[in-house]
Amino acid sequence: MTEPPRRTRAEQRRDTEARILSAARETFAELGYERTTIRAVAAAAGVRPGLVMHYFGSKEELFASAAHLPADELPPGDPAQALLSALRRRLEGAPVASLAVLRSMFTHDEAAEGFREAGREWLGSIERAIPAGQPELRAALIAAIMTGVVVDRYLLKHSALADAPADDVLELLRPCIESLAGAR
Amino acid sequence: MTEPPRRTRAEQRRDTEARILSAARETFAELGYERTTIRAVAAAAGVRPGLVMHYFGSKEELFASAAHLPADELPPGDPAQALLSALRRRLEGAPVASLAVLRSMFTHDEAAEGFREAGREWLGSIERAIPAGQPELRAALIAAIMTGVVVDRYLLKHSALADAPADDVLELLRPCIESLAGAR
DNA sequence: GTCTATAGGAGGATAGAC
């Protein structure tokens, strides 16, 4: 008979916390902030609602811990090429933590703020890479297009975009991005 | 002394109902479905919550009466040109009833259904107008771009798109739309 | 036609047992 694996309380806690976070991410991504309940997250994670509150303090803090947009900056080099690579990353797998923010940002202030904040750097780095006139508006259009495409593909799922191969999307969008990035 | 204008009960009712609908549209557009309360709509319309329920029966029905996407079809002729005209319409004034749907469609099923339904015709008419290969995906991308731009301009308001002149936006987007519409 | 009053339920948060 082998010893059963002993887990310290700290390990146990990390494990449970991770399960809760994962459940929270998925629920927020699917239902948005208002409609996800602590109760539902707890059920999905296999724990009691009180424990979720005990770990995270409030629904707000749970959301803050579970949902975030990764910081992103455009690398130097040909801007159109870099933008298409960034878009490829976003098209190749559903980024659940990001979807939680995207799903919630229209109705929840904290999510909107997170989106705005991540967007500032992102927009700035695109603007600086654009040699043509009206860089702010061009950058804004590029960002709006990318958000529109991701949102349609993962959240709305009402068009051919939902399951089109990333390569096809990128190929069709290339002239679009190139004209906006204004290669000189 | 002139007679004070007599208003029949029917007139009175139409008037009050219109005020409630207008208040509902604005509140739904600003806060989305879940966060707008019957109470808030009633307060904005200057009536009691009970009256709103009495007229519309439920919050769902109030939303259905207040929020809708106008049916839209692409007119025959040069598709790129028609698409740019459609985009111009959407850029020249905030369509409050539409914004209520757009704001709510990520978290409220009825709004999502309304968007999908209006999108079906719209996507179909774009597909049929596109002579190039992969018309479904091209149409989906065009629609996603237009939604992304409108959402960014009116709902997120975090970029230069929020107050750019419609003409500038259209000019920058023209090559984009033309390449996707695949002029032959 | 419009209002008051209240039922009834859902969900976030808290306190304390084990």
Next chain:
DNA sequence: GTCTATCCTCCTATAGAC
């Protein structure tokens, strides 16, 4: 470390007075 029990607030919806 996890669970039970409960409080409190807010909301939709209903019933009926004026």
